[in-house]
Amino acid sequence: MQRFLVSATVLACTASWVAIAAVPAAAASHALLIGIQQYSAPGIPSLEGPANDIALVRELLETRFQVPGENIATLADSQATHTGIEKAFASLAARVMPEDFVYIHYSGHGSEAQDENGDEEHGGLDQTWVSHGARAKRLEGIDDHDVLDDEINEWLIPLYDKTDRIVFVSDSCHSQSVSRGELRGVRAVLMDPREHPLASRRFKTAAAPGARIGSARDIETAIETFKGGKIYGLFTWYWVEALNQARPGETWDEVFKRTYTLVTTQRGVHQRPQMEGRANWPVFGGDFVAVQPTVAVTKVHEATRTLTIAAGAVNGATVKSIYRLLQTADATPIEPPATIELTEVRAFSSLGSIKQGRFKVGDVVVEAEHAYPFQPIKVAVEGDYATGADRDLVRRIENAVKALKGFELVGGRSDADWVAYVLRPVPDAKGGFVKASTAHTLPSSSPANEPQVWVISPKDRERLLHEKMRIPLEEPDQGIKTLTDNLSTFARVQELKQLSAKGAPPLVTVAAFRLVRAPGCGKDCVQLPDEQGEQQRYRKEPGRQLTDLSSESFKSGDILGFAVKNEDTDPRYVYLLNIGPNAEVNVIFPAPYRAREHARAEPGESRDLSQETALLLDTQGTEMVKLVATSEPIDARLFELAGYREVPAHRDGTLNPLERLLNTAMHARGQVVLSAARSWGTAQAEFPVAD
Known part of the structure; x- marks a missing residue:
């Protein structure tokens, strides 16, 4: 059960789906991105968004989720014929190793075909991708016909044989809904009246692991929309936005719910993304970069070289904190670096002095250095072998504490709030540690054992601050970095606990x-x-x-x-x-x-x-x-x-x-x-x- 529980009920789009699972840290990642916007068959309008969709998804995979560029295959327009798509699936299956992670994304027209082999429930229809060149009578054989969902399922089986860590996204579906307003195109076309050459064939089948997601129900269209000066698939735009906001440990279900809300609250949209199956796996295994919270610049005062940002004391801004320019409003390169220092913090906004560079309204800034508004937390560094085998370790930890904002290094535990204690604990047979006597809180040390640093209370019987404040130092660089990161987190939490407004409590x-x-x-x-x-x-x-x-x-x-x-x-x-x-x-x-x-x-x-x-x-x-x-x-x-x-x-x-x-x-x-x-x-x- 997740720590935070959200109640929601969704239905499934049988035409477009996603299989999802966790990703082990050692697994490689692969992607296949298919975007088709140029169509030449009578009655099939070309689209404007698929190329932008694929570029957007590729950038997200590379920058946010660390998928190597050489592991991302892209098919665009003339490359994405029926046989071209089939070969791309086969090539992907050949590259993937056991337990690898696979992401597949399709943007283009979707349609339907008569179910001739009887594998659809209740006499339903097969769902299709309209491949490049299909129905135009310019390509021979199968390339003149749509890609059936039965075919896609069969092409996925070699991948399932190697891994169940597959994410399959299709921004296409079929209905007769009408769009209006800023919405541009509809990613659905009428059924091909011809009999599909493969319609009556019995295809290999396999249970799709994980969950299945579609950009719309089978009776609905998938819409294109104008965003950021370009045309995108409505679902793809908000799917990428939701993934970009995801935090490590967040599930695919949570990302889907955020996407669903963003899509369905758009005026004039009759599109309901769908999901079924298991979706409580963490996004990309939870192993990706946490997004830094960003703040917008709302005013710029050129004469005084000051500006206003949309974050104040309620959001956690503090005087003397430094913010740097992360992204310009018009996406121009940031050269040279641009920074501000907050000089006044109000409830919902802050005033900053421009230290270097230039800013415009709409620029996005992120905190680079945080100024704590309370007295520094006092830390002493001690150890069982502080003057012997661990002398260098103690000195390095002391230097790290000195450089840590919000903390002050003191000479002994009598003046300290917390003690970073270096020891070499002796393990016992039960997975714990040997103590010299019941009167001792800290375990016994032996110079033959690997060093650790424990953050303990100097007064409360040397109480350990937290289990994760017992940090191995076999690799000193990693251990000391973990110690300083956790101390910084501890300081931020104390600050949040103290966060309060002056005056009466809220009504x-x-x-x-x-x-x-x-x-x-x-x-x-x-x-x-x-x-x-x-x-x-x-x-x-x-x-x-x-x-x-x-x-x-x-x-x-x-x-x-x-x-x-x-x-x-x-x-x-x-x-x-x-x-x-x-x-x-x-x-x-x-x-x-x-x-x-x-x-x-x-x-x-x-x-x-x-x-x-x-x-x-x-x-x-x-x-x-x-x-x-x-x-x-x-x-x-x-x-x-x-x-x-x-x-x-x-x-x-x-x-x-x-x-x-x-x-x-x-x-x-x-x-x-x-x-x-x-x-x-x-x-x-x-x-x-x-x-």
Whole structure:
């Protein structure tokens, strides 16, 4: 079961589908991208978007998901004949090794054909791709006909024999819906009246592993739209956007739901993306670069060399933090580097002084250096062999702490908030460590063992800060980098816990209640998906106010639901955050695929959130649920943190490019410097979860 549970029900498009599974870290990745926009047959209009779709998807695969360019095969127009597509599948199957990951994406016309071999249910129709040259009577044999879904299934079998880690996306379907407004083209054509040469053949079949996704139902068209100065497939555009926003560990189901919402909320669109099967696998195995939260430039004051950005204290911005230009509004190259330093932080926006470079309204910036608004956290570095075998390690850790923003190196534990203690623990037969006596908290050391660094309390019986603050130092570079990353995460979490507005608490109340599994409950029950994505019924127990949760006791496996009420006379935007024992920060409400206005609560409005989200308490330790209520909508994703990490597995003593990217700094947190009265407020509860 996922930590955050979202209730949703979707149907399946039998014409276009996706098979999805997790990707092991050592697996290679391959892609086949097919885009057809030039058609010459009578009655089949050419399209404008497929080439742009394929370029967009390719860039995403290469830059975000680290698929090597040489492993991406592309078929465009004249290359994508019927036989050309068949050969591309065969070539892909020949390249793929066991357990590799495969991504296949098609953009072009879809249609239907009479089911002559009887393999469709209820006398249905075969679904087709309209290949380049089909129906134009210029190519001979099979190249003058569509590609049947039966053929595609058969072409996939050699891939299934090697791997079930396949993602198959088709931005095409068939219906007679009409588009209008900014929508441009329809990716569906009428059925070919001729009998297909392969229609009556019995094809090889195999169960498609994972899940299946389609850009539209069989009775609907797939639409093209104008975005960013170009034409794209509506589904492809939002699918890529949703994938680009994905965080490591997020599932394909969550990405689909975000895509579905973005597509179906477009005015004039009668297109409903569909998914069936298992979809709770993490996107690309969860092993990809986390997106840095970005902020837009809203004003530029050339005379004073200052500008305004759309993030303030509520979003975590702090005075003296440095932001750098990440992307220009018109996509021009960034040369030379451009940076700003925040000089004033308001509730929802900040003023910055331009240190170098030029900026325009619409530019996108990202935090480069964070300035903490609290007194530095004091850290001492000690060790069992600090003056002997581990002298160099202790010195390197001291230098790393000195360079770490938000921390101060002190000389001894009497002045420290935390101690980074270097030791060489002796393991016992039960997987733990040998202690000199019951009076000792830290294990015994032996110079023959590998070194570790433990972050411990100097006062509370040398309590370990967290299990992931016990870090191996066999490879000192990796170990010390993990230590400093986790210390930075710890500081950000402390900052978020302290985040509060000056003045009275918000006039928004939150009730929390347990959800108990109850298969026979009635109409008031809550339905949430389990680990297999199957809907299960839960009964709501009597609730308590959020601020009273601290006196409650919880066990691992408990599920919390929430309800909110705006008791203010003005609308309020409501956000619920969870800070877990692992320093992971997630947004409980609103869900990431929801529109910004979904967080809005009208005066006097009460909302039961349990039908769309819940919190699974799956980890022992201290949990926190935090309410942030604002007068203006904010980007709640700016609050999210990935939590403590572990030292990467040994790979020839080096980090690969993906691992280096994953070691980038976390994003901003902060407190109020200047804000309008009653523009925002917070409330929170911290409570233990036991086994």
